Amino acid sequence: MSPELIAGRYRVERAVGRGGMGTVWLCQDEVLGRDVAVKNVGNLPDQTSTDVARAMREARSSAALNHPNVVSVFDVVETGDEIWMVMEYFPSRTLSEILREDGPLSPERAARIGVQVADGLAAAHARGTIHRDVKPGNVLVGAGDQAKISDFGIARMAGDPQLTSTGLLTGTPSYFSPELARGADPGPESDVWALGATLYAAVEGASPYPTQRNPIALLQTIASEPPPRPSNAGPLAEPIARMMDRDPRSRWAMADAAHALRRVAERGRERTAAATVPLATDDAHDPTTTTSRPVAAPVAAPPERRRRKGLLPWLLVAAALLLVAGAGYALLDLNGDATAGQTQGTSTPTPSETQGASPKRSPSPSPTPTPSPEQTPSKTPKPAPAPDTAEAKADFVDGYFDVMPEDTDTGWSMLAPSMQSVGKDEYEDFWGSIESVESSQTSASSGSDTVSTVITYTFDDGRVVTEQQEIDLQGSDGAYAIADDRVISSQTQ
Incomplete structure (x- = not known):
């Protein structure tokens, strides 16, 4: 009543x-x-x-x-x-009501709502408060998609007694993390899982673990089986996967989740703005010529952030072409046939000259060029390190960032299928928002396929984001591909 x-x-x-x-x-x-x-x-x-x-x-x-x-x-x-x-009083609908009445959300809209919830939960975690019942029914969405997390009804402060000795099951089992399903104490990482499951439901229309009549059977399923991969998540696929990492020790923190969701939301806004503004005629504004990362806010590794194959092999190919061109010029001069070589388009030297041209070295305007060692590039690339060494793996990662953001085709070719699963369009969209990128302090341990590096992104809007990353490689004998990346820490200037 x-x-x-x-x-x-x-x-x-x-x-x-x-x-x-x-x-x-x-x-x-x-x-x-x-x-x-x-x-x-x-x-x-x-x-x-x-x-x-x-x-x-x-x-x-x-x-x-x-x-x-x-x-x-x-x-x-x-x-x-x-x-x-x-x-x-916050006039709103719950996310569960929106899904029931309007259907699943786009990944970008889900990210806009999710980042707000993540920000609120991160603030709670910073104060030592765990929500313990994050789910669509506790996400309130008001005008303009403003979102708030509600109902800390079973929240507790870190260090408080559990208060569950009565046997009451607290929380919503469909959004329990594996460790909670196995009976472990809740922690901030449990809220991260639950928010990831909430975002899964937002884009798929249903929880990754549908409710069962027997809650114990549901908990056993969560504890033993990985969640299905979402099919409609697009750029949210990677953040959801990182938030629903079954190992709470490697699962993202809530602040990392907020960072990654912000990136996805920002990219969505940029695409929407681009679709409503006439294309500029100035080539300088062509997105394909801009520079910088899957993910849109530089906190956690974004989904569309993919890497490219090493720059070193390309440098070696360029050097080889220049050496061939130099040898061609030398042969022409020794035979007294330089002029003929320049005028006969079908002669062998001409294609060598064309392939060898570069901004750092061009043929002499003289009709009889003088061959000399100085005609070869003044700065030749260092010899490639032996394959499968720590140095070779670090060089591969540096090479990837060296070609970005200008050469996204090469970068895309350096990614493993696991990284390309996000899609080329998302990859291009991210790097299209970057003006420049630089890697530093890149290193790998002997026998490890993980490379540590510090990446500095300069965005078109002036933001500078520095991330410490761990990048996993796959392959051997120098034929590597980037299989995964993790953001260890991030700072925005």
Whole structure:
């Protein structure tokens, strides 16, 4: 039954939702004259003092958060045996309602909503608060896709007692992480998994682990089977996979997830803007000539960020062509046939001259060029390191970034199928937003296929993002491809 007046101050108008711990009522605060949302918390069947403690813990943890993407708590009042939490009223629909009424979201829209939720949860984690029930039903989406995470009804502060000795299953099993399904204590990484599963549901229309009648069977499935790969995630595929890493030790932190989601959202906005603005006639604005990364905010490794095959092989090919051209000129001069070589298009020297031309060396304008060692490039590439050494792998990674962002075709050819799965369009879109990129401090350990490097991206909008990355290679004998990348740390200037 609906109450009429709560705590002598909050006039009940109607029910607007139901959280994990009770019904949410839209009320009019008769003292301040504003709309508020009021929820009866801790009112569970056979409620005990433990449940009341849980409700008060919710109140404390929620009230401690002050973030634009977290529903604010204004007050907690007790009336008799009941505890009421007074919160901001945020006109909205839950993400689960949107999916039910409108269908799945585009990856870009899901990223716009997801990054806001991730920001709010990252703020909670920074204060030591774990949500423990992240799911579409607790994501509120208002006008302009403004999003807030709600219902910290089973949240707890790190170090608080679990308060689950009664056997009550807290949280929504379909969004449990594998470690929670196996009975481990919840941590921030559990919230990361749940948000990844929420984004999966946002683009696919259903949870990666559909609800079963027997929750124990569902938990066994989550604990033992990897989630299916989403088919409609596009640039969100990699962030979702990283957030739903079954190993909580290598799973992204929430701040990393926010960074990656922001990248995807920004790229989506850039594509939308490009589609509504007439193409410029100035070649300098051609996206194919711009420079820089799958992912759109430089926090976590973005999905569209793919790498290219090493620059070193291309340098060696260029050097070989220049040496052949030099030898051709020398032969022509020794035979006194230089003029004929320049005028007969079918002669052997002419194609050699054409292939050997480069901005650093051009044929002499004299009709009888003088061959000399100085005609070869003044700076020749260093010899290639022996294949499968740490130096060769580091050179491959540096070579990839050396050709970017100008030569995305070469970069794309340096990626393994696992990296190309995002699609060439997404790859081009990311690098089209980069003005320049530089790798430094690149190194690999002997016998390891993982290369560590520091990447500095300069975006067209002036942002400079520096990331420490780990890049996994596959292949051998110098024939490498980039199979995966991880952002270890990131800083934006």
